[in-house]
Amino acid sequence: MEPVNDFQEGISTEHAFEAEPVPSLSETITPRSMVVSFILSVTLSIVAMKVTLSSGFIPSFSIPAGLLGFCVSRASIRILDYFAVAQLPFTRQENTIIQTCVVACTSITFTGGFGTYILAMGKKAAVGDVNAQNNVEEPSFARMITFLFLISFAGMFIIMPFRKVMIIRHRLTFPSGTATAHLINSFHTPQGVKQARKQVTLLFKSFGGTIAWSLFQWFFASGPGCGFKFFPTFGLEAYKHGFFFDFTMANVGIGMMCPYMIVFSVFIGTIISCGVIWPYIESKEGIWYPSNLGPNSLNGIRGYKVFIGLSMIMADCLFVFLCIMVRTTCAMIKRRRQAMQGGGGNAQPFQGIDIADQPVKSFDDRRRAQVFLRDEIPDSVTIGCYVLLSIISIAAIPHLYPQMRYSHVALIYLAAPVFAFCNAYGFGVTDMNLASTYCKIAMFAFGSWVGIKSGGVVAALVAGGITMSILGNAADVAQDLKTGYLTLTSPRAVFISEAIGTALGCVVNPTVFWVFYRVYKMGSGDMGDMPYAKLYRGFAMLSVGDGEQGLPRHSMLLFKVFFVLALALSVFREVASRKEWRIRRYIPSTIGMAITFFMPPRVPVGMCIGSLVAYLWEKMDAGRGRMLSPALASGLICGDGVGSILLSMLTLMGARAPICIKFLSRGDNVKLDAFLATLHDMR
Incomplete structure (x- = not known):
């Protein structure tokens, strides 16, 4: 009999499921799970799309997906049991597949570039910089779907040969x-079922309440500047600077889910950027930059916003990238030495292994x-399949985006396996996915290679x-x-599920995006500040070397x-963390501060309110706060996303809100009353 407690891992997880047989592939990927x-x-893709278009922050949907998958499946089982329909038991493996x-599917909302490079190619993002046709590509529904199907599956195939190296050997x-x-494993124990029931009850309450609140607000937003979303929470003067x-x-839900330090960093960045830097630069209008430019011109105030924020993100990404590379290299060297000391000196670090190559001690x-x-x-x-x-892709992508040549695409796919392994390995060590950092490196490389005259802006984004x-x-x-390894889910089942979800995401996400985009094009939607x-x-x-042409004075110096x-x-933050200085808890995140240079203050305000709610809840009831706050946050985020889709559908159907609520100062209200009285007298 194996010991229940293992000196390396503590209490054994698999002993609790020892009596349960491992389900076959057909018992794992079932019609119910699909x-x-x-x-x-579909539901979470709508939510993710709304979030990425409005704020740019995309919380992880792993835990909500696992929780909702468990509860929806259990609910379907009860319904089928009521009608006496025979069915397979719901296992943790099926939960993992869901x-x-x-x-x-939802991750394609980010990797598909709907809130990033797809919109960055369009005319709205290009206002004030390069308006040449070959540097602007408006979103196209058919092209987006084709492009996603070409690029979204390659990463799946190229990482599979490294699975044993990363998960078993290292x-x-x-x-x-x-x-x-661990969450999925806990759901399938008696205690976990009770906890999940409480979480889902709160999630659906907040979900329904948020949808109802969105519809309620719509009735009072019949025109520009109307509705509760323009309420001057902190006074009219703060409202003029965007603080409301x-x-x-x-945004409240995102604030509840984000770490306190990230929200604190966003708050500090908002105060510095919108409260100090922008008012000062705006006072230089007509001196540093022309006074007749709009707020979206790269030759005006936007030029400062873009390049100051960009510089901070570049600095942080460069530092994090170097740190990840150093940590990854050290970890690989350390594990290699341990393997050699353990008698595996002749083994190659990346060769295939079987269970005899890597003896493991625990049950x-x-x-x-x-x-x-x-x-x-x-x-x-x-x-x-990758080849x-x-x-x-090499043959098709240049036809979708003529700015890209066959050699450009070929070089990307030739180098991708090396960088994919490096990124995945670093992700496994630090839990930081640096795909967006590698993306920016590729943008600089190919943008400078193609050049602005040949459409380098679009080529860099592609x-x-x-x-x-x-x-x-x-x-x-x-x-x-x-995750599949820890829940005894077959890697083949995980791979098939990943492929199904990716294919679904290549259709669902462009469709959801297109609904938002059409509403925005009609002038009634809210695509956010992108x-x-x-x-x-x-x-x-x-990247195309057009950085200093026409930019406002001192922008590159800043x-x-x-x-x-x-x-x-x-x-300084890294040193403080390594040395365990007390001040490390109060050093803001650079990336959290930098992103505030691109977003209006109302987004961080909502995040701060959510973070404050989570903090006070944990202070009053730590156990329930930690257990239920993620469920409440998920309900708020999901409800807001679904509510946005419902409002978009109302707009597409030509429905208009019946009431307009506006908030005016006392002086403006007196003037409005006088004007209305004049109209009444004229009648």
């Missing part, structure tokens, strides 16, 4: 994937490794999009394989100054 996955994928499929942690696996709460529940490790190595997908198949996808999709999806697949689209456009402009300041802050 139906539930489809429903949740979670994998849903996350694969035993990478993948913290988020491990946390999701717009009652967007998604959990042995059982998990056995399942993980049982249902393999041959490396020759995955590599062959085939590469050839198709190259960055391909890179981000391949590397981001590869890291996500590696994390999902870790903070990340403007950021990516700025990166592309800088770029260099803030780059140095941000780099110094990143280094």
Whole structure:
């Protein structure tokens, strides 16, 4: 009999499920799991699209997907039991498949570039910089779907040959994937069922309440500037500078889910940027830049916003990238030395292994490794599929975006496997997916290569999009394989679920985006301020060497100054963390501060309110606060996203709100009353 407690891992997880047989592939990927996955994928994709278009922050949907998958499946079982329909038991493996499929679909909201490079190619993001036709590409529904199908599957195939190296040989942690696996395992115990029921009850209450609140607000927003979202929460003077709460529940939910330090950093960045820097630069209008420019002109105030924020993000990304590379290299060297000391001196670091190559001591490790190595997908198949996808993409992408040449696409696919492994390995060590950082590197490389006259802005964005999709999806697949490893889910089942979710995402996400985009084009929708689209456009402009042409005075000087300041802050924060100084808890995140240069203050205000609610809840009742606040936040985010779709559908159908509420100062109200009295007298 194996010991229940393991000295390395504590209490054994697999002993609790020892009596349950591992389900087969057909018992894991079931019609029930596919139906539930489809429903949740569509719902959460709507939510993710709304969030990425409005604020740019995309919270992880792994835990909500696992929780909702569990509860929706259990509800369907009860319904079928009521009608006496025979069915398979709901297992943690099926729960993992649902979670994998849903996350694969929703992640395309980010890697597909709907809030970043797709919008950055359009005319709205290009206002004030380069208006040449070859540097502007408006979104096209058919082209988006085709492009996504070309680029979204490559990362899945290229990471599969490295799965045993990362998960069994090097035993990478993948913290988020491990946390999701523990959550799913806990759901399928008696105590976990009770906890999940409480979480889902609160989630659906907040979900329904948020939808009702969105519809209620619509009745009072019949025109521009109407509605509760323009309520001057902190007074009219603060409202003029953008500091007010717009009652967007998604921002509140994001604030509840984000770490306190991130929200604190966003708050500090908002105070510095919108409270200090922008008022000072605006006072220089007519001196540093022409006074007749609009707020979106890169030659005016927007030029300062883009390049100051861009410099801080570049500094932080550069520092994080170097840190990840150093940590990854050290971790690989350390594990290699341990393997050699343990008698594996002749083993190559990346060769295929079987269960005999890597003996494991605990009962959990042995059982998990056995399942993980049982249902393999041959490396020759995955590599062959990657090569085939590469050839198709090399031939097709230049026809979708003529700014890209065949050689450009070929070079990306040739280099992608190396960077995909590096990114996935770093993701497993640090839980930081640097796909967007590699994306920016690709943008600089290909933008400068193509040049502005040949459409380098669009080429940079397309190259960055391909890179981000391949590397981001590869890291996500590696994390999902870790989740499957810890829940005894076959890697073949995980891979198939990932493929289904990716294919679904390539259709669902463009459709959802197109609904938002059509409403926006009609002039009635709210596409948000597109903070990340403007950021990516700025990166592309800088990459083609057009950075200083026509920019306002001192903008590049400020770029260099803030780059140095941000780099110094990143280094100081890292040193403080390593030395465990007390001040480390109060050093803001550079990236959190930088993103506020691209977003209006009302977004951080909503996030701060959400973070404050979560903090006070945990102070009053720590146990319930930690357990239920993620469910409440998920309900707020989901409800706001679904509510936005409902309002968009009302707009498409030609419905108009019957009432307009506006908030005026006392003086403006007196003038309005006098004007209305004049109209009454004229009658």
